[in-house]
Amino acid sequence: MNLKRFTVGMLETNGYVLYDEDTLKTCVIDPGDEGKTFIEYIEKNHLKLTAVILTHHHYDHIGAVSQLKKKYDVPVYIHKKDIIGLSDPTINYSASSSKEKISMQADKILSDGELINIGNTALEVVHTPGHTHGSICLKVKDENIIFTGDTIFNVDIGRMDLEDGSEKKMKNSIKNKVSKWSDDVIIYPGHGDCATMKSVREKNREFLYMLK
Numbered sequence: 601m602n603l604k605r606f607t608v609g610m611l612e613t614n615g616y617v618l619y620d621e622d623t624l625k626t627c628v629i630d631p632g633d634e635g636k637t638f639i640e641y642i643e644k645n646h647l648k649l650t651a652v653i654l655t656h657h658h659y660d661h662i663g664a665v666s667q668l669k670k671k672y673d674v675p676v677y678i679h680k681k682d683i684i685g686l687s688d689p690t691i692n693y694s695a696s697s698s699k700e701k702i703s704m705q706a707d708k709i710l711s712d713g714e715l716i717n718i719g720n721t722a723l724e725v726v727h728t729p730g731h732t733h734g735s736i737c738l739k740v741k742d743e744n745i746i747f748t749g750d751t752i753f754n755v756d757i758g759r760m761d762l763e764d765g766s767e768k769k770m771k772n773s774i775k776n777k778v779s780k781w782s783d784d785v786i787i788y789p790g791h792g793d794c795a796t797m798k799s800v801r802e803k804n805r806e807f808l809y810m811l812k
C-alpha cells in the first residue's frame with residue numbers, strides 16, 4: 601500500500617491518497633478543499649480512484665469532494681451519524697466559515713467494524729465519536745497505520761465544543777478504542793504530523809487526561 605499526504609486549506613487539513621500498488625486502485629481520505637492537488641497526483645501516477653472516504657463531516661475536510669466526484673464519479677463514504685452534517689452547511693460549518701456553503705449526499709454509509717476494500721488492501725472502520733457523532737478512524741488492514749481524522753492528533757485531541765461534539769463520547773472512544781492500539785501503530789491525523797502511539801502515550805497530555 602502506498603500513501604501520500606497533502607496539507608491543504610486555511611486550517612492546514614491533511615488529506616491522504618492511498619493506493620494499492622498491484623491494481624492502482626485508490627482512495628482519497630478527507631480531500632480538504634483543494635481538489636486540484638489530488639487530481640494532479642492521481643493523473644500523474646495513473647491511479648484509479650474508487651472511493652472518497654470522510655473521517656467526519658466538517659467543511660475543512662470535505663470541500664473538494666464534489667470536484668472529485670464530478671471528475672471520477674466515485675462514491676463518497678461517511679459514517680451514518682455524520683450524513684446529516686454532510687448535507688447541512690450549519691452543522692458542517694461551511695455556512696459560517698467557508699466561502700461556499702457545502703451540501704452533498706453520501707453514497708455509502710459506514711458502520712463500526714466495516715471493511716472497505718481498495719484493490720488488494722482494505723480499511724477497517726473504527727467508530728470514534730466525540731469530535732462529531734459520526735467521527736471515524738480508518739485502520740489499514742495488516743499494517744500499523746491508522747487515519748484518525750480529528751479524533752486524535754500528535755499532541756492533542758479533537759475539539760469537543762462544536763455543534764455535535766461530546767466530551768463524554770470522546771472519553772469513551774479514547775478509553776475503549778484509541779488506547780487499545782499498540783505502541784508501534786502510527787497515527788495519521790487530520791491536522792499536524794503523524795506520530796507513533798508510543799509517542800502519544802508519552803507526550804499527548806489531552807490523550808492522557810481522557811484516560812483518567
Ligand SMILES: [Zn+2]
Pocket residue numbers: 656658731750
Ligand atoms: Zn473536524
Ligand SMILES: [Zn+2]
Pocket residue numbers: 611613658660661750790791
Ligand atoms: Zn479538521
